[in-house]
Amino acid sequence: xxxxxxxxxxxxxxxxxxxxxxxxxxxxxxxxxxxxxxxxxxxxxxxxxxxxxxxxxxxxxxxxxxxxxxxxxxxxxxxxxxxxxxxxxxxxxxxxxxxxxxxxxxxxxxxxxxxxxxxxxxxxxxxxxxxxxxxxxxxxxxxxxxxxxxxxxxxxxxxxxxxxxxxxxxxxxxxxxxxxxxx
Amino acid sequence: xxxxxxxxxxxxxxxxxxxxxxxxxxxxxxxxxxxxxxxxxxxxxxxxxxxxxxxxxxxxxxxxxxxxxxxxxxxxxxxxxxxxxxxxxxxxxxxxxxxxxxxxxxxxxxxxxxxxxxxxxxxxxxxxxxxxxxxxxxxxxx
Numbered sequence: 001x002x003x004x005x006x007x008x009x010x011x012x013x014x015x016x017x018x019x020x021x022x023x024x025x026x027x028x029x030x031x032x033x034x035x036x037x038x039x040x041x042x043x044x045x046x047x048x049x050x051x052x053x054x055x056x057x058x059x060x061x062x063x064x065x066x067x068x069x070x071x072x073x074x075x076x077x078x079x080x081x082x083x084x085x086x087x088x089x090x091x092x093x094x095x096x097x098x099x100x101x102x103x104x105x106x107x108x109x110x111x112x113x114x115x116x117x118x119x120x121x122x123x124x125x126x127x128x129x130x131x132x133x134x135x136x137x138x139x140x141x142x143x144x145x146x147x148x149x150x151x152x153x154x155x156x157x158x159x160x161x162x163x164x165x166x167x168x169x170x171x172x173x174x175x176x177x178x179x180x181x182x183x
Numbered sequence: 184x185x186x187x188x189x190x191x192x193x194x195x196x197x198x199x200x201x202x203x204x205x206x207x208x209x210x211x212x213x214x215x216x217x218x219x220x221x222x223x224x225x226x227x228x229x230x231x232x233x234x235x236x237x238x239x240x241x242x243x244x245x246x247x248x249x250x251x252x253x254x255x256x257x258x259x260x261x262x263x264x265x266x267x268x269x270x271x272x273x274x275x276x277x278x279x280x281x282x283x284x285x286x287x288x289x290x291x292x293x294x295x296x297x298x299x300x301x302x303x304x305x306x307x308x309x310x311x312x313x314x315x316x317x318x319x320x321x322x323x324x325x
Contacts, residue, residue, distance in 0.1 A: 003245060003246075003249060003307070003310040003311070003314065004310065005249075005252065006302070006303050006306045006307070007252075007256070
């Protein structure tokens with residue numbers, strides 16, 4: 001195996017290494033606590049003494065990478081995304097999802113795929129990403145999400161019972177017992 | 184009536200894995216996502232290789248070396264450096280140690296400046312992916 005050293009080629013370039021090396025500390029996102037602590041010479045003298053809590057290794061940073069780069073771009077595009085534009089985004093996302101569902105119905109995925117878990121359904125309802133950030137749609141979707149979650153849970157319970165004869169027999173017996181005792 | 188002979192299980196498994204990781208790499212839209220896809224592909228290739236222990240040890244040694252190089256550039260504080268060191272030397276199964284090394288590499292790269300970070304994620308994503316392909320081509324499943 002030979003993963004080449006990423007600095008192999010750039011090491012001899014005279015363009016940026018000295019500059020990059022000199023201000024590397026500052027480039028490293030000074031708004032973060034860790035970097036701020038490192039840069040502050042007065043407080044940072046005994047960094048390890050107080051048991052500084054360091055998240056390991058940069059799960060948070062790794063996730064932050066794309067958003068850090070994307071965030072500044074968004075405001076530059078339009079002055080403010082109007083509700084019409086938002087609605088249009090929601091509709092396009094919605095139609096794409098509907099198309100996907102239709103395709104799944106036709107290409108046999110319905111036969112192969114497992115049903116989504118209740119947790120996934122709940123997450124989807126909570127996020128309501130399809131609403132495209134339109135508040136009314138989001139709220140409506142979330143409310144319906146709860147209703148649909150309950151219906152799905154009941155349905156899944158019935159399916160679970162129907163999957164084994166012993167479960168069905170036991171359930172029938174319990175129901176009969178309850179009815180007989182109640183009357 | 185004859186039916187076509189079914190492919191052996193290991194061929195199907197290899198194909199499925201390759202397709203899965205290729206799909207992940209294709210869907211990844213940021214350097215760090217590409218890195219994670221390549222990282223998982225490598226780990227999977229090593230785990231399913233003919234000699235998983237040996238392959239994992241080799242890869243671990245190489246990746247650890249790269250982590251140290253990246254850390255030299257990133258200049259983490261002593262506590263952080265010690266944490267990385269302990270993670271790299273942590274005992275466990277060979278594939279777990281490789282997983283740790285890859286995690287450390289990702290963490291170490293995250294400490295660099297933004298431009299450098301993206302460049303390194305791309306660099307390692309490419310080479311880790313190539314490495315995974317090489318291991319798959321070498322023997323694939325046991």
